[in-house]
Amino acid sequence: MGYSKNILDKAFGEVERRRSEALYRADKRIAEVARVCPEIERLRRDVAGVSVQLNRLIQQKPECLEEALEELKTANLSSQEKIAELLQRHGYDREYLTYKPYCELCQDSGYSGGAICRCVKNIISTINYKELAGKSALAECSFDNFELSYYPKEEQNIPIAGYGSNQRSAVDIPYEVMKDIYDYCRDWAENFTLKSNSILMFGQTGLGKTHLSLAIIKRVIEKGWNAVYFSAGEFVRKAQDEQFGRDGGNALSSAAEADIFVLDDLGTEFETKFSVAAIYDTVNTRMNRNLPTIISTNLDISELESRYSQRIISRLMGDFILLQFAGRDIRQIKSRN
Ligand SMILES: Nc1ncnc2c1ncn2[C@@H]1O[C@H](COP(=O)(O)OP(=O)(O)OP(=O)(O)O)[C@@H](O)[C@H]1O
Ligand SMILES: [Mg+2]
Ligand SMILES: [Zn+2]
Numbered sequence: 396m397g398y399s400k401n402i403l404d405k406a407f408g409e410v411e412r413r414r415s416e417a418l419y420r421a422d423k424r425i426a427e428v429a430r431v432c433p434e435i436e437r438l439r440r441d442v443a444g445v446s447v448q449l450n451r452l453i454q455q456k457p458e459c460l461e462e463a464l465e466e467l468k469t470a471n472l473s474s475q476e477k478i479a480e481l482l483q484r485h486g487y488d489r490e491y492l493t494y495k496p497y498c499e500l501c502q503d504s505g506y507s508g509g510a511i512c513r514c515v516k517n518i519i520s521t522i523n524y525k526e527l528a529g530k531s532a533l534a535e536c537s538f539d540n541f542e543l544s545y546y547p548k549e550e551q552n553i554p555i556a557g558y559g560s561n562q563r564s565a566v567d568i569p570y571e572v573m574k575d576i577y578d579y580c581r582d583w584a585e586n587f588t589l590k591s592n593s594i595l596m597f598g599q600t601g602l603g604k605t606h607l608s609l610a611i612i613k614r615v616i617e618k619g620w621n622a623v624y625f626s627a628g629e630f631v632r633k634a635q636d637e638q639f640g641r642d643g644g645n646a647l648s649s650a651a652e653a654d655i656f657v658l659d660d661l662g663t664e665f666e667t668k669f670s671v672a673a674i675y676d677t678v679n680t681r682m683n684r685n686l687p688t689i690i691s692t693n694l695d696i697s698e699l700e701s702r703y704s705q706r707i708i709s710r711l712m713g714d715f716i717l718l719q720f721a722g723r724d725i726r727q728i729k730s731r732n
Contacts, residue, residue, distance in 0.1 A: 399649040402621065406518040407505055414496070414503040421494050428482070428492060435481045438474045439492065445471050516619045523616050527624050536609035538581050545603075546570040546722040553721045554599075554695065569721035573603070576718050580607050584614035589654060589686060595711065596691035598720025601727060604691035608657045611689065615655050623653035627664040627674065634673040647673065651680045654687075661692040666702060675707055682714055690715070 429436035445467050452463050479489040496503040501512035527533045546569040553567050583591060596604045612622045625633070625646065636642035650656050658678070664670050681688045690711075692699065700708045 399621075399645060399652055401645055401649065402519055402522060405522055406515050409518045409522075410498075410503060410505040410515060413498070417494065417496050417503060421492075424492055428485075428487070432481055432485050435478055435485075435492075438478050438481070442471055442474050442478075513619075519621060520616050520619055523622055524613075527612065527616070527622065530629070531609060531624055532605070533609050533613060533624075536606045537613055538577075538584075538610045541577060541603065541606060541610060543570060543574055543577060545725045545728060546573040551721065553719065567721065569723075572719070572721040576720065577607070579716075579718065580611055584611040587615045587618065587620060587655070587687070591655075591687040593682075593688045593715040594690070594718060595715040596689065596718050596720060597695065598691075598693070599724065600693060601724030602720040602722050603725060604720055605659055608659060608689050608691055612655065612657060620654040622655045622657070623650045624657040624659065625650065626659045627661045627670075630658060630677075631664045631670040631673055635669060638669075638673075647677065650677050652686075655689070656681060656686070657689045657691075659691050661690050662694040662698065662702065671703055675703065678711070679707070682710070688715075 425436075425439070449464070449467060452460060456463070478492065482491050483489055498512060498514040501507040501514060505512055505515050507513075524533070548568055548570045550566050550568055552565060553569070553572065554565075580594075583594070596608065598604055609624070612624055616622050623646075630646065630650065633642065633646035637645065637647060650658075656677070658674070661674070664674075678688060678690070694702070696708065696712070
């Protein structure tokens with residue numbers, strides 16, 4: 396998975412914190428037991444001394460190593476057994492002094508089976524979720540609270556924004572159109588892989604483009620993938636600040652590398668040569684790497700073409716699945732109720 400260095404550092408920092416916390420708790424248990432039963436502490440020190448003895452042996456008498464090893468092992472086991480018994484006698488669990496890592500799988504090292512452990516991926520998901528939730532309505536937007544009842548069941552004239560979009564005709568039933576889109580997005584999120592196709596969402600304001608993109612992200616993050624979300628305006632601002640050294644972040648590279656990148660509200664950013672180039676570079680890099688991207692916009696295809704050059708847009712149209720949203724402004728409907 397394409398994790399940025401930044402997020403990996405944060406996640407491994409958390410693993411480190413967990414490891415020291417587990418060690419701290421183990422030390423506290425040891426100190427507590429030593430107060431209650433000094434005999435246990437003495438035995439525990441014996442066991443700890445074994446590795447020191449072993450090292451000395453390896454250096455001094457390598458020829459008797461095997462025999463000595465057996466002896467030490469037996470002594471060790473019997474000390475451990477005595478510790479367990481004493482613990483029990485004092486009302487503790489037999490395993491009370493055994494080091495308990497946060498993650499059994501990797502023993503809080505962050506790696507298991509030669510790969511990044513599942514616990515690190517979970518930490519990344521959580522960080523991702525918090526970062527996204529801080530700057531979007533992630534918490535409020537899911538597939539479960541996406542209501543199809545907002546979309547009219549009567550035929551309407553639906554502007555077709557792009558060639559090859561999902562509509563059957565210019566006149567269609569918004570409810571039917573949106574049900575197809577909803578099902579499509581839900582399946583897409585459910586079956587997400589790095590090979591998933593990209594999506595371009597067209598449609599007027601308030602039809603649920605952002606809502607559905609966030610619902611997708613939420614599901615994909617839950618499954619442990621790494622997601623980056625930006626509105627186009629915010630993306631360009633961040634990119635500019637990074638470019639000119641005002642911000643040490645890495646919005647550009649994290650957007651280019653993330654498992655899924657959502658670029659929301661394309662066309663609302665302040666248009667400059669820089670903004671067009673920054674957006675083009677990121678989208679193009681992801682297309683070249685075959686990484687899935689979701690773009691949403693209020694513009695139609697000719698507006699897109701005049702803003703971002705026909706060459707880019709025709710490439711985008713060829714690569715992305717086009718979803719033309721329909722219906723009435725749900726933001727308005729909700730504010731009236
Ligand atoms: N089908 C739906 N069910 C419930 N709430 C919805 C639905 N569609 C949209 N909303 C809500 O309506 C508001 C506007 O929707 P959203 O922001 O997704 O629209 P949009 O298409 O992204 O609009 P814009 O083009 O202005 O960005 C949000 O609060 C969203 O949660
Ligand atoms: Mg939106
Ligand atoms: Zn782990």
